[in-house]
Amino acid sequence: MERICTQCRAVLAQDTIADWCPACGGALLERQETATGKPNAITAEVDHRGIVLPRRHAVGGIITPQ
Numbered sequence: 001m002e003r004i005c006t007q008c009r010a011v012l013a014q015d016t017i018a019d020w021c022p023a024c025g026g027a028l029l030e031r032q033e034t035a036t037g038k039p040n041a042i043t044a045e046v047d048h049r050g051i052v053l054p055r056r057h058a059v060g061g062i063i064t065p066q
Contacts, residue, residue: 001030016050023051 003012007026012018021028045053 001032003028003030005029011052013044013046013050013052016046018050022049 002014003016004010005012005021005024005026006029008021008024010021010023012021012028016022018028020026045056047053
């Protein structure tokens with residue numbers, strides 16, 4: 001299960017201990033992970049608040065989900 005903020009949609013890392021979103025103070029919701037079991041999955045980058053940052057493209061820029 002992954003935790004996501006209901007207000008700003010920030011995804012929290014698995015080891016982050018929080019009852020509310022550290023970015024905006026919104027409520028957290030637990031949901032099924034969307035990307036599991038990928039053999040060549042890149043380790044997620046996590047900031048100092050425990051929020052998972054968006055993936056970056058090899059050439060540069062942020063990959064946004066559609």
